[in-house]
Amino acid sequence: MMSVKKSSNFLRQRIALNIKRLRSEKGLSQEKLAEIADFHRTYISQLERCVTNISVDGLERVAHALEVDVLELFRPT
Numbered sequence: 001m002m003s004v005k006k007s008s009n010f011l012r013q014r015i016a017l018n019i020k021r022l023r024s025e026k027g028l029s030q031e032k033l034a035e036i037a038d039f040h041r042t043y044i045s046q047l048e049r050c051v052t053n054i055s056v057d058g059l060e061r062v063a064h065a066l067e068v069d070v071l072e073l074f075r076p077t
Contacts, residue, residue, distance in 0.1 A: 012050050015059070017077045020048045022066045037065035 023033050023044075030048070034041040038061065046052040047062075054062070063070040 009050070011074070012053065014075075014077065015054070015073050016048050016050045018073045018075060019044070019062060019066070021077065022068060022072065023048075026066060028066075033062070033065055037061045 019033075023030070028036075030044040031041040033039075034044045037044075039058075043052070047054055059070050059073055063073055066072075
């Protein structure tokens with residue numbers, strides 16, 4: 001069984017990879033995604049590098065900015 005800490009890191013990494021992948025597929029820079037989602041560019045960078053956590057509300061904002069269902073951010077890559 002996976003520990004809670006390893007599990008949260010796993011999900012954060014999955015979310016980070018999906019944000020980066022979806023952003024790239026849509027041809028968006030970190031700065032443009034941040035602008036659409038109303039975040040600072042450095043925050044998007046931190047998310048993609050697994051440096052920070054994101055709230056459920058934040059996930060919804062990013063998903064909306066990427067024009068995907070929030071569940072897309074949790075899909076295996």
